[in-house]
Amino acid sequence: AQAATPGVTASEIKLGISSPLTGSAGLSYGKVPGAMKAYFSYINANGGVYGRKINLISRDDKYLPTLAATQTTNLVLKDNVFALVGALGTATHSKAYKAAALAKNNVPDLFINTGFSGFTDKTKYPTTFMVLPTYAMEAKVIAKAIKDNFPGQATFLVAQDDEFGSDGVAGFKTAGHTFSAAPILYPQGSMTAARAEAALTALGATPGKPVVVLFGTTDVTATILKAAEKLALTTKFTWYAGSVGADANTLLALGVKPTTIDGVITASFMPDAKDMTDPYVQQFADINAKYNKGITFDNYVLAAMNSAMLTVQALRAAGKDLTRAGVISAIENKGANFASAGLVPLGYSPTSRIGYNGYWVAQLNAKGEAKPYGGKLVIYSTDSGAGAVSVSTFVRPTMPKNGIPTNS
Amino acid sequence: MSKQVSTKKRTLLFVAFGWVLLLLGDRVGDLELYQGSFVATYALAITSIILLTGYSGQLSLGQSALMAVGAYAGALTIFNAGLHPIIGLFMAALVAGVFGLILGLIAARLSGPYLAGTTLALAISLPTLANQFPILGAEEGIVFDVGLPPARFGEDFSQYKWFFWISALASLIMVWFIANLLSTKYGRTFRALRDNPIAAELSGINVGRLKVTAFAISSGVAGLSGGLLVMLISGVSPSAFPLSLSFALLGGAVVTGLYNLKGVILGGLVLVAIPEIADSLVSRIGGSEGFITTLPGFLVSALLILAVVFTPNGPGHLIKRHHKK
């Protein structure tokens, strides 16, 4: 049976990733394949997966749908990979998925890096497993946090005008949250300094300390925060930056002042990459230092290594006789119990393809560290639909020794 | 302008070429078929540039936007109106052609950098509009599905072969149309107005109208190739038509040689093969992570420049010159 499984030999498992390495999107996400490779190297150095070494082949799609489609097809047809991991982006991956006929060939499409709820549709994407919670979930959690912590304040939403924003808008609607003004939806690339200043000037006239939710990429968060600095409005608002756009390292690198970042609230399902007390974080940071030389350890690297660790567990759970169907059913049946750095529960089941099922609410300090809001870690868990947001008592599984999974 | 190929000969040539492709299609793998489909699609897009720039002398930097118009028109026809994919591809060409006609009427008085600027602005603004109309499906876009190959072709007939048949056939037919058109009156008049608009005007040619005609036809051709492109990636979305696509096609047109259609396949081939080659070259050389990620872009760009420097009129001209000597 083994010979029939593409990408698997007695000594090797070939995996593929198509993601942006260059271009604007490559700035943040270009580190992902390298970080995953670093983790796999670590595993390979420690015996691999049942003796097989993992070989991750990375192809640059520049965040363009056409390239994603051809690169993914290349991975499947030319590189003959066993499974795909960590694909990035909605427009890109939705095209790549069909073009490379992943469904037809039953190619596992593991731990994709997008929160677009469309990917939860098992009939359309039967082999896909998300890792991020959906954008809608995040919106619901934010709505809940606002309700709990800032009752009576005006609220505003600034969101990117695509599936990212529209999923978010839908989530707030589901949660029954209405904003004090129509959401500001901006096309990608249009939130210039001038536009941000105009938007904040308008919002600045609101009495009280309104909550501004930023549902966009990190560079836009930075642009808006810098506009607030200019207009002396940083403390006028309570800032709520979505998980995609709140990487503190990046914000600082983009020139946002530490005092501005101090107090920004965000949601996350992962521990903070700066939190070296967390065993996972520490382990991953060690691996990074050894196998990913010269790359600073940050949230992107952390998330990528975490996905790699999930991948190793999925491969192990599928058993020594590795097949594509085997991996898919292994995640469906055992995925919820995989060890991971995530602080919220994993939701994999035969019916659900969503990975993390919730968020904890964090607040950045001036050093860019994310600490639990209000000093106490509260984990909110929910679904993408109409389900309520509940506080979860989830305790994550302890890390496998040295970060090397031994599950089966 | 040496002796012209007669229409009959050209038709035979196209049929023979189609036959060769058909045979070839049975002998190569899915990946080659898939890449071949892109070659055909890009060749068609380059055809639209050769018609517009090489023949009628107008420079458009917005071919990607026109392709997007065709792509959306096709997708709506198939997905929303539920019509046959062939009608979808037809609509892709037609709607883009009409769009080009309207744009051409607006831009008829523009030339050189002014037209280039206008089309460039179009290329960055048009795709962002797609997010504004829910019917266009935002970033995830609309599925563009030509369906499975007919059952009578058998089990082995893969989706990729089906793609290849459709894109190669559609491109062949369209290029045949354009080649016919350019070999007689229209080609002649396009070139005349390009070379000397005043003399053309005095010879009774309505230069303004003809420029618009060229723009509309070119848009139609681009629209069809847009339709084919999204067929290959099985769905349309705004980001599938970035400005860089327009630019890449211009590069392809230069490699092809702007003045005749003979090399369009080569242009398409280059667009598909060069990044591929650069990628595999780099992975073979190896090196630091930064080196590996930046080198392919460097190589592709460098090749583009070399092409412009050494064969600005296309390899066809090189070969011809050698023959003469």
Place this chain on the structure above:
Amino acid sequence: MTLIVEGLTIDHGAIRAINNVSFKVPQGQLAAIIGANGAGKTTLLRTLSGLKDATSGSASWNGVSILGKRAEDLARSGIMHVSDGKSVIAELSVKDNLALTGLWQKDKKAVTEATNEVIELFPILGQRLSQSAGSLSGGERQMLAIGRALIARPKLLLLDEPSLGLAPLIVEQIFQTIKSFVKKMDLTVVLVEQNAMGALKIADEGIVLNLGSVVAVDSAEKLLNDPAVRSAYLGF
């Protein structure tokens, strides 16, 4: 200061435009080069002014070789070429066109003087100074081109069909002007003309080209009276 051309051969790709041509033009002399269309006259001038490379042979001015030099350097050393076909820059004003040859000259006063002289010579240019050169009539452009060259106070003037498209009266006037300049400024002129009659009348020496080769070199007067030349190039 003599222009010496020896065994000059020039090709356009496979076409040999000038074949083993030799002649001399001493300082202060006006040589007319005549010959049918396609004889190679323009090609010869373009090579002498540095616009085109020669295949073999030599050419020197003032004892210094001028082959392989750049057109702009030759121009600055006093070799001015007025190319055929109304060589003006259509997008620039008449004034700017005239100013081009003064840009690099040190003596700005002399430039102003020369400019005024040119305007005196072609008064219509004076009336068109701020107009773009592209709006001039064919003949006006020709005047502008010659005027621009004269402002450079050239030592060797290469004129390619200056009478082209000019009214008879102006042709007369231009020929006389050229002649007077030769005297006044001790100018050496190589004048290429279809109007062989007019050219030979003012020239000291005539060179007859045919299909790229020199078929006759003689004093202009003798050529004017040579029946063979008359029938072949003067049309009577």
Place this chain on the structure above:
Amino acid sequence: MIRQFALPTWGSKMTEFITAILTSLSSGAIYALMALAIVLVWRSTRVINFAQAGQAVLTTYIGYTVIQRTGSYWLALVVAVISGAIIGAVIDRFFMRPIFKRVKSGPIVMIAPVVATLGLLGIIQAIIGFIWGLTNQSIEAPVSTGGYKVMGKVIAFSSYNLLVLVAVAIAMLLLTILFQRTNIGLALRASAYSPEIARLSGIKVDAVRTLGWAIAGASGGLAGMLYIPGYFLYPNAMDLLLVFGFVAAVIGGLESLFGAVAGAMILGFAINFSTTYISQKLFFPTAFIVLVLVLLIKPSGLFAAKKSRGA
């Protein structure tokens, strides 16, 4: 329940309007930086230089490195402007000149420089990625980016915005004087329109064109060093700005530096007003609409040179 707030109306219409004007000015100034560089190359060599986005970013990276080493923005500015000039000159000498030696007539003359400069853009961006890595950097503005306080309110206009605006005005004035009033300017124009006639008139065309590229490169360096502090630094940082700069230059007629700045201001105002008063979604379409409207009225832009007669 969350209480509904109506945005206060007192004076807010006025604030909105004033902010729209201020942001229009500052974005117009930014577009103008790029438009100037584009017009400079166009005027001196008839090339739309798409590599300008890369050149400007590259020089800004050089400036960034200087800041890292010395901490001085002003020194970095000088270095960036000088290296911009050098890079521009090198590009002309080693890329554009060989291309124009081979490309002389026909539509290829329009396309070859476009493709070549795009290729250059790719090369420059790859080189930047290789040297400085593919991550975001930032440069701190040399003057305060805090908005001015007017009648107790902070407005969307800072010393930094003022600096950019003033720099644009000065650059435009100096360059205009250079082009219109000096011999170098005339030589630049003549070489661009007709290299052969310029040569025959004794103008060192090659040198003059290289000088044109150098001046444009220098102003690109200035553009980068002024723009990036208000934004971020990465290899593609000025791609979009290039498009808007080009659009602005076309609006202005491509010939005149004043036109470039005017075009940029028109674009800045159109974009900020349409996004403020109609919808943020009009950000990109506005560029197209404004351009089409202007060109419908004046097909060669607002301040174009007169056309030459046909026959």
Place this chain on the structure above:
Amino acid sequence: MKSLPELEFGCLESTLVSNANLLSIKSLSVSFGGLKALSNVNLELNENEVVGLIGPNGAGKTTFFNALSGLTEVESGTLSINGKSHKWPKPHQLIDLGISRTLQGVGLFPELSVLENVMIGDNKSSKSGLISGALGLSLKDEKKLRQRALTALERVYASGIADQRADSLPYPVTKRVAIARALVSEPKVLLLDEPAGGLGAQDIEWMNSLIHNLATQCSVILVEHHMDVVMSVCDRLYVLNFGEVISSGDVEKVRRDPAVVEAYLGVNN
């Protein structure tokens, strides 16, 4: 001979006058800004007549052609053909009036073959539409046009070079091809702008006889600075100076007109 499609134009206001001039232009004025390039110019042309339009450089001769062919805006003036008045045409409508012209430069299409250049001259006769063109069905029309172009080339003795590129031709030949291009539409009126300019003595002679020949089939308005040509081929002359007609009439009369001698010819001619 092809019937002229002139009926399409301005028939409504036409007033049929027998024995009318083939072409009649009344009080034509053209200005460029403040410059009066033509003022109140009247010109008449009869069938099979060669009329010369001469004058100093910048007198307005080319402007006259440009006005008649729609390249320059007319300030005032009327145009009538065969007694019927017409609107001033747009450039591309000139041919419909039975008029064709050559340009003062040569104005060939450099990258087209000689034959194609000439075919462009009667592009309108090829009715092939986009669709028939795309399907390759317009061959008959093309063949006919090609034949006509070859005939026109024969008339200027240039049929041997039909397949050469126009930019590879020696200068005198380009002049012939330009005339062939103007002839192929079989115009009633031919406007020639300096056809002998830049030609050598032999070619000028040749051009002379060509124009003579042409006059048997159409009428010609000739702008030319070569007085030999003008004097030998023209039936009548108009002399422009500063945009005004300063003299007109038969050749001998004009030639001796002191105003013309002073403004244009000089004493030596």
